[in-house]
Amino acid sequence: MKPIIKLENVSYTYQQDGGRPALKNVSLDVYPGEWLAIIGHNGSGKSTLAKTINGLLVPQEGSVEVAGLSMNEENVWEIRRKIGMVFQNPDNQFVGATVEDDVAFGLENQGVPRDEMLKIVKDSLEQVRMWEFFDKEPVRLSGGQKQRVAIAGVVALSPDVIILDEATSMLDPKGRLEVISTIQKLREEKKLTVISITHDIDEAANATRVLVIRQGEVYRDGLPQEIFSSGEELVDMGLDLPFPEKLKLEMARQGLQVPEEYMSEERMIDWLWTSSLKK
Template identity: 40%
Template sequence: MTEEQPAYHVQHVSFAYSPEQPVLSDLSFSILPGSWVSLVGPNGCGKSTLAKLLGGLLAVNEGMIEVKGIHLSSATIGKLRSHIGMVFQNPDNQFIGSTVEEDIAFGLESRCIPREEMKERVHSYAEKLEIGHLLSKHPAELSGGQKQRVAIAAILALEPDIIIFDEASSMLDERSRGELLDILRGMKEEGRYTMISITHDAEEIMASDRAIVLSDGGIAADLTPWELFQDDQLLQACRLIAPYPVRLEKELNKLGITVPQEIRLSGEVEDRIWPLILKK
C-alpha cells in the first residue's frame, strides 16, 4: 500500500523580511489531505507569514514547500493557486463587486468559467452558505458575519481543495464566530477540503484535528488540540484559555471522575457527563 501523498510537505523552511528581521527558521511538517490543522502561537510568532508562504503569496528564503507533490515556486504558482483558497480576517479587503453576486462571480470570471456554470456555482455556494437572499445586496449593507460568509462563498465557488483561514474569526462577534465555526465543521465533515486555520479561538482549535504551535519562529509543539489544552505551559505561551469542556473534565478528574474518550471526542462532555456524576 502506498503512503498517502501530503497536501503540504514543508521541508526546512526559513523566511525573513530582511536580514535583520528573521521570522521563521527551519520549519518542517506535513499536512495530510482532508485534515484540519490549527496554527497557533503568540502574536508575532510568524503564523500569518507562514499562511502567506503556504498560499504562495510569499516565497521562501530557504527550504522547500510542496503542494500535492509539486514544488511551490514562481514556475508552478499559477497552477497551484487553483488548488488553494485564502480567507482573511477582514472580509472588506476581499470585496471586489458592487453586489454579493458580483463579488462571488469575480474570481470565476477571471478564470473564464463559462457563464452558465458560473451562475450555477454562484447560486449553489450562496445557498450552501445561506446567503442566497443577499445576492443583490451591496457589501456595505451586510453584517460582519454575513461579509465573512460571502468571502468564504467566493473562495468555495473557485472549488479549491486547500483552504487557509488567516484569523478569519478574529473580527467577528461571538454569534458570528459560532456561525463561522459551524460552517468550518460542515466543511470538515464533507471531507473534500484540507483546512488550515490561523486562530486564537479555542473552540475553533478544539474542532480541528491537529495543532501546530509556533514560537520564536520555530515549531514548539505538534499535537492534538486536546493535548494542547491539557498543557498549561503551552496555553500560557499562546495566551489561550482552554474551552469549557476541557476545563470541566479537569475539574471532574479532581473529583475522581474519568471522562471516557468517546464522550471527549464527541465534544459533548457537558451534555453526557451527568450519568457519570450521578454514578459517582
C-alpha cells in the same frame, strides 16, 4: 497517503526584525481532507507560515510543495488556484456591488462562461446558506454573513485547500459559530483540506490536528486532545485553553475531582450531567 502540502526546513526573516527569523527550519506535512489548526502567540510566525504556503512569501531557505508542484515562479499561479484564502476582515475581500457579483468576480477573471458561472455562484452561496442574500450589498451584512460570502467566493473557485487567516477573530460568538459550522460542513461534503490560523482556541479544538508555533519553530504537533491536555503549559506560553479545559482546571483548583483526560464540550456536558445524577 501523500501530503497535499509539504514544507522542508523553511526559514524566513523580515528585514525590519533585526535578523530574528519569523520562521526557522519549519518542516510540515499537511494531508488531504484534514483540518489543521495553527496556534501561537502574536509574532510567533503563524501568518508568515500561511503566506509561505500560498506563495505570497518566498522562503529564503527550504522548499514548499503543493499538490506535487514545487513553489517557484513557474508554478506559483497554478498553486494559488489550488489554495483559497479567507482573511481576518472580509470587507477587504469584497469587490462586487452585490453578494452575487462578488462571488462571481473570481470566475469572471478565469473566463468561465456566463451560464456556468451563474450556476456555480448559486451553488456556492447555497452551500454557505447565503443564497437568499444574493442581491444584497455585502457591506450591509453582519460579520458572520460577510465571512460566509467570502468563503463562498473561495469555494466557487474549487480549491483543494482553504486557509483561514484569523477569519473568525473579528466576529461575535454567533458569527464565529456560523463560520466554523460552515467550514465543517464544506470540508465533509467537498473533501477540502482546511488550515486555520487562529487565536480562537475553541475553533482550534474543532480541528483534526493542532500545530503550535513558538518563536518561528514548530513547538508541538498532535491531536487536539494531546495538545490541550498540556493545560498550564499552554497558558504559560500566553495561549488560551478550550472552555471545557479551563472549566476543568478551575474545578480542580476548587478541590473537585475531575477527569484527567482531555474533555471536549460534549464530553464535559455528559460528565457534568452524570456526575450530578450520582449525588
